[in-house]
Amino acid sequence: MNFSKITKKVASFSVEGKTKEAALWLLQIFDIQDDYFAGFEYREKANPDFILMTTEGEFGEPQKIRIPENTFEFPLPLMLSLLAHEMVHVRQKTRQPYILDRNEREWQAYYQMLFKNVFPLVPDISPYHKKAFANKALEYYNRMEPNGALQQKYANQKQEVEQFLKTLENQ
Template identity: 55%
Template sequence: MKKKAEIVQLLQTYHELGQTEEAALFLIDEFELNQPNFAGIVLREPAKPDYILFTAEGEIGDPIYIRIPENVFEYQFELIINLLAHEMMHVIQKSKLYSIQAREEREWQAYYEMCFHKTFPKVPHASTFHRIFFAKKALEYYNRMEKDGELQKKYAIQKSEIELLINKLEK
């Protein structure tokens, strides 16, 4: 795997050449995020500093595209790779193999991954600020699950991990 400085330089070069899709595909390969039902990268309107929107688009069981802002590589590398990993979790979840129907469960799993990188261990951690944000978003989706229902019970141990992470990072 390339060193961070080399990766950031390559991303900057891709960005300057207007090759946003190629830059994203490079990251997906470099950090071993690719999935069999990943259909490719599609660009969307530019992001704003306070709102960077990535989406995984396609029906469950079909190939899934990830839509990213055309100016995405103007932002912090660690944040961008974590957002890509989040969307690639959705690619996995929407595969024929998993077909996870409940949005709350999909978002819970994706935000949990952004905190701990158990599915994609090569992805570096984002800043402490962003990790706290991701952890709180995970809890938000956990709390949207049926109270004491099957999903909350399924993820109770992971919820404790998220709460411990928040306490650790906020100190």
Template identity: 60%
Template sequence: MKSYPEHLQIVNTFHELGETIAAAQFLIEEYGLENANFKGFELREKAKPEFILMTTEGALGEPQIIRIPENTFEYPLHLMLNLLMHEMIHVSQKTKENLVEDKNEREWQAYFEMLFHVKFPQVPELPDFHKRFFAKKALEYYNRMGEGSELQLKYANQKLETDNLLSFLEAKIQ
């Protein structure tokens, strides 16, 4: 695998050429995020710094499309890589073999991976600012699973890890 600076240079070249989809495809291949259930990328409206939306679309059990902003690579590469990884996790969750029907569970799993990189350790870590933001998002979805529900019990240990990470990050900024 190429180094992160090499990836950055290649992605910037794609970006300058207006080849957003080619850049995203390059990254999922380089970082081993491919999945047979992935149908391809499509572009959506431009993102704003405070709101970058990527979505995985398609019926459960069917091939999935990931829609990314046309200006995806105007933003930090480490953040875009983590967001692409998040969406590729959704692609995997929507396969017949790995089907995760509950949206809260899907989001919990994807945000947890963004924080701890269990399945994809090759994806660069996020800075603390982003980790705090995504830890809070993960906990929102955990809370939506229902107080004391089977899903909450299933992820209780991961929640503790997330709580500990968030506490650590909060203490660092005080």
């Protein structure tokens, strides 16, 4: 199914007030699924300046993702990228060794948004959002203990993100 048809189908779900159903369908279409995903719940409406999705649940237990009821009022590639970000958190919290450090969890999830290493079918997002998410990734990297084990573990990926930012600045 081409992206135009996918967008139309999501719009029809949205008009019918079926945001959760649209999100579940998209998880299947773009292979962003996980056996430990327990479903969607709603949270407060989003606005263009602040779209919040969260993954909730105890470590080792199935996880729920909270999404705004108006999720699909925003660009579909961005929403897919945010869903993939949250699904990375589902995996981090349900597979041992669990990723206990929040900075590491966020680093890995933002890295996924940029390089799609976990969910390669997610479409590209705008250069604006790529830059914003790259900067957010670096923010979480910098919150890790300076020169500590986590920063050392992700030093090569940090260089990739920095190089990625440089290529974005030249566009």
